[in-house]
Every structure is written in C-alpha cells, then in structure tokens.
Amino acid sequence: MPAPAPEASTKPRHVAIIMDGNGRWAAARGRPRALGHRLGVQAARRVVRAASERDVPVLSLFAFSQENWRRPEREVRMLIHLFGRTLRREAEGLRSNNVRMRFIGSREAFPASLRREMEGVESLTAGNNGLQLLVALGYGGQWDICHAAECARRDGVPIDHESLSERLSTADFPPPDLLIRTGGEYRISNFMLWQLAYAELRFVETLWPDFDADDLDQALTWYAQRQRRFGMVAEA
Ligand code: FPP
Numbered sequence: 001m002p003a004p005a006p007e008a009s010t011k012p013r014h015v016a017i018i019m020d021g022n023g024r025w026a027a028a029r030g031r032p033r034a035l036g037h038r039l040g041v042q043a044a045r046r047v048v049r050a051a052s053e054r055d056v057p058v059l060s061l062f063a064f065s066q067e068n069w070r071r072p073e074r075e076v077r078m079l080i081h082l083f084g085r086t087l088r089r090e091a092e093g094l095r096s097n098n099v100r101m102r103f104i105g106s107r108e109a110f111p112a113s114l115r116r117e118m119e120g121v122e123s124l125t126a127g128n129n130g131l132q133l134l135v136a137l138g139y140g141g142q143w144d145i146c147h148a149a150e151c152a153r154r155d156g157v158p159i160d161h162e163s164l165s166e167r168l169s170t171a172d173f174p175p176p177d178l179l180i181r182t183g184g185e186y187r188i189s190n191f192m193l194w195q196l197a198y199a200e201l202r203f204v205e206t207l208w209p210d211f212d213a214d215d216l217d218q219a220l221t222w223y224a225q226r227q228r229r230f231g232m233v234a235e236a
Contacts, residue, residue: 011056012177104169104170106147148164
C-alpha cells in the first residue's frame with residue numbers, strides 16, 4: 001500500500017538544504033577552505049533567522065555527511081572544532097528565539113566533547129515550539145534507512161512503509177516539501193533519500209557562503225508556483 005498523499009500547500013512545511021560550495025567560494029578568492037566554512041556558518045545563521053521569521057515549521061541543514069569523514073583529516077578536525085564553537089556561541093540565541101535544535105545522523109564517531117555540546121543544545125532548546133531546526137551531522141540517507149530497518153527487526157515488527165517511517169531519524173517531522181542545493185551540483189548526495197521522495201528540488205548556482213534571505217525567499221516563491229501531484233493527475 002502506498003503512503004497516503006500529503007496535502008498540497010503553497011507553503012512548505014519542511015525545507016531541507018544541502019549547503020554546498022564553501023570550499024569553492026574560498027578557492028575562487030585564493031583563501032583557505034576554512035574561511036569558506038566559517039562564512040558558511042554565517043550563511044546558516046542568516047537562513048535559520050530568515051526561516052524562523054517566515055514561519056517555516058521545519059528546516060534541515062546537511063552539515064556533515066558520512067562521506068565527509070573521507071575528507072583530509074585536517075579539514076575534518078577543523079570542521080568538528082567549528083561545529084563545537086558554533087554550538088557554544090549560538091545555543092543561547094536559539095533558545096531565546098524559540099528555535100528547537102536537534103541533530104540527526106550517527107554521532108558515534110564524533111569526539112565526546114562535541115557530542116556533549118550537541119546534547120546540551122538539544123536539551124537547552126527542548127521546550128521551544130518555534131522553528132524546528134534539524135542539523136544532519138554524520139548523516140547518510142542509506143544509513144538512516146538501514147538503521148530504521150534494523151530497529152524494526154529488533155522490535156519484531158514487519159518491515160513496511162509505516163514501521164520504517166516511524167523509525168527514521170525524521171520520524172517526528174513531515175518529509176521535506178522543498179529541497180534546496182546550493183553550489184551548482186545537481187545531485188542528492190545521500191541526503192534523506194526516503195524522505196525526499198516527493199520533494200520539489202531546487203538547484204541554485206549560488207555558493208553557500210553567499211546564500212541569504214533573498215535566496216530563501218526566491219526558493220519559497222518558486223515552490224509556491226509548483227504544481228504537486230504526488231503521483232495523481234492534475235485537478236481540473
Ligand atoms: C559545503 O561546502 C561544506 C559543508 C556542508 C560542511 C560544513 C558546513 C558548514 C560549515 C555550514 C555550517 C552549518 C552549521 C549548521 C553548523 P564544501 O566544502 O563541500 O564546498 P566545495 O564543494 O566547494 O568544496
């Protein structure tokens with residue numbers, strides 16, 4: 001049995017973003033990749049604020065994939081340090097702006113200090129009911145599906161649409177209606193493979209450090225004009 005068709009609406013309930021192009025932004029200016037990543041954090045900050053102001057219910061940001069562990073060790077270490085510092089700096093602002101932050105992905109490989117920062121900001125913002133911010137760290141769409149199937153097997157339930165949906169890392173949220181990928185690449189890169197089944201896909205050339213509230217507005221306007229059919233025929 002296919003899942004019931006979701007309600008179509010002009011406003012996305014969930015916006016997911018593959019933030020790409022930090023390295024190229026820096027390379028184009030002859031600057032270190034680390035600078036591109038630091039400005040990538042500023043862009044993430046702008047977009048979280050803009051999404052919150054526009055009453056987007058759920059925003060997901062793909063910050064570190066399972067494949068990113070294959071980057072040079074130095075860059076991985078720098079990113080882990082940057083994530084920890086960002087969480088420490090932003091935690092209180094997220095709390096006071098009614099943003100609830102949660103992480104999806106496999107945390108095991110991250111240092112205990114970063115895992116503690118992640119748990120800290122999750123519990124600090126747990127009572128917030130404004131923007132639900134999901135940050136994918138150590139995440140992979142294939143991992144998410146395998147993990148859900150493993151949980152279903154352990155729980156002794158049949159593996160079907162419902163049992164897997166309930167066990168995915170995004171189980172508490174609607175699937176993304178709109179996916180934005182910056183940086184001019186036209187691929188999903190193992191992000192939310194199950195959840196993106198019916199998402200509208202928007203690919204933009206803008207490199208992530210340049211992405212701002214206007215770019216988000218353009219994506220929301222574009223989304224509002226899409227005709228979503230979920231496998232059915234268009235209404236007369
Ligand atoms: C994208 O550019 C880089 C990443 C997805 C990793 C780090 C992300 C950030 C620093 C944004 C911070 C977000 C939060 C929520 C902490 P790339 O390195 O893949 O760029 P390239 O394709 O140009 O090399």
